[in-house]
Amino acid sequence: MRTLCSSTLIGEFFIIGFAGLVAMKDPDLSTSTVWLVSGVAMALCLLLCGMVTRPGGVVLGWVLQVALIASGVFVPIMYFMGVVFAALWWASVHFGRKVDEARARFAAQAESAPSTPDAV
Known part of the structure; x- marks a missing residue:
């Protein structure tokens, strides 16, 4: 799960950066605010890459998804x-x-399988 989720988060990192560049063109938004919000969201993406398998990591990922839509x-x-x-x-x-789950089943089967001596 870690690899797939981290790949998605890295993609989001770049998308948030590009969205920050687009948001800078809005005259109603200050550049510092845009980059503060974008920077925090980009840092969260990178931090979540390491936290995905920990408790709450997936939930924080969902929070990031909602923020991205918003x-x-x-x-x-x-x-x-x-x-x-x-x-x-x-x-x-x-x-x-x-x-x-499939990897865990495969590892369990490999451990429980009787080892056979190598034929010479």
Whole structure:
């Protein structure tokens, strides 16, 4: 799960950075505010890469997805990008857990299988 979720978060890191560049063009938003919010969100993406498998990591990822969708208020394309990344986040969590379960079953089978001597 960690690999899939981290890949999604790294993609979001770049999307948030690009959205910050677009938001800078809005005359109603100050540059410092845009980069403070974008910087915090980008840092959260990087921190979540290491926290995905810890308790609360997936929940924080969902909070980030909601915030990404909500950022569409300032950059309208982010409504679409937020939904796309929320779908990717769901898929990463869902299929990542399935992969982890399959790996655990395979490891358990490998440990319980009797070892046979090598034929010479």
